[in-house]
Amino acid sequence: MIPSVRIVEVGPRDGLQNEPQIVATDVKRALIHRLAGAGLKHIEATAFVSPKWVPQMADHAALMAMIGDIDGVNFPVLVPNFKGFEAAMASGAREVAVFASASEGFSQKNINCSIAESIDRFVPIFEAARAQNVRVRGYVSCVVACPYDGAIAPAKVADVAGLLFDAGCYEISLGDTIGVGTPASVRRMLEAVAGRVPVERLAGHYHDTYGMGVANAFASWEFGLTAFDSSVAGLGGCPYAEGASGNVATEDLVYLFEGLGVETGIDLPRLVDCAHWFSAKLGRGPHSRVAKALLARTKP
Template structure:
């Protein structure tokens, strides 16, 4: 029986683009509810400049307020050494760094080239090794970019390999604008897997064109056993106009249950969590499975 690890990104990637202010108390309650349903990897905040991502301005307060469970990994996003140092000072034991497979996206997102962005991570990885902090890598725009169009799989493989060689224990491959299909995702994975071991890869798919669950399935068949997702399908990239949310965690768990995989997540309790955060934000629940399950209860 296959075990699949789900990395819940709702508190960070899911909330970062919300226009309304989400209170620290709501964020902490969301994290606690996610942990209580069996999720063991939760990305809780990011140590980026509040000027660029105002929703994450309370990163230190979130870290301080966590009711840490011994079997849950609470990770954070860090763009550079300064962010890394602040994250570690706040108690982070795992951080994530992010690069893009698209030059246009890299310049719009972090105002530098791909190579320059990766150069910024060298001191981060060095400091992490010295301090025993795990580092996960993200690659954005692994299928297409809103500025550069289709991205060659070889470009994705190059960036993923750089992050892996620098010391990232895992590289998450993000279809940031959600245009991927099982065919384009498999072509990308074929190229990346020639440079990075499959057991060190994760899939991170957005659902703009309704293909995210299909792409998870294709990636699972390819051999991936780690997937990023966001409760109730929360999220969207602030630098990719029109990109909708991440694949919903509820939908991924339902798919994996049907495939006989083990996630350790209580789906019914997760549906309740998705309904709760959707109500708190005053928005429609983005999980089709969540809406379906809730409709059978009424």
């Protein structure tokens, strides 16, 4: 049987949430539909957060209404608290994501509370999600290092991931938020986390600040992970981590796995077209190395 991986496209949410220019709702809808047309089956559409803190996500309900249903495509949304969960349910969402940090300093700077307090906030979400048959995915940020606390002990990451998994998350996405990880540091982290959460319930979420995103994904795949988050055109960043670049580009991951003979279900040429189209909407080129290389090959 041909091995496969599941790629979760986070560009419309994680990739866009820190863009300085507000992207029109109809353009976001077109982006999501183009991603689905390229074969992506899991597209994180938006975040039900306060427009005061994340203006880019102010159109969350309108966007969900515009997307509609696409057969076989899942549209998870991020919710920071129970109020966000209720709004997501009202919009028709059937999967939500919650986030915690492995760093106390990052947790305080990001959401103004401790790690323990952040997880306590999710208790009503887990209870309501179980009652409504809604899946909950968990994010853990700063799994390698933090801009405030420095290097993060792998055991700390394992503790936070274990708490989210035990609370009811079907999968834990491990985020190298500032992109300083290397295959060695990522593997040490995974070895610790796998002691608390089954490997098949883990996903890799790697930023590409030092160009290690693809290498870290490969190391994680060798470790046994088969789910990865990525962002079309390498969109993204982190407002709490100065200089941190976007998520590893979806095109680069697809190219990696195709070269390994691993099925992604994604049409790479169509995905690259989407990356160039949307990057042009933002007035720049894609950060993806694969998108740049394939464009250069098509030029006369």
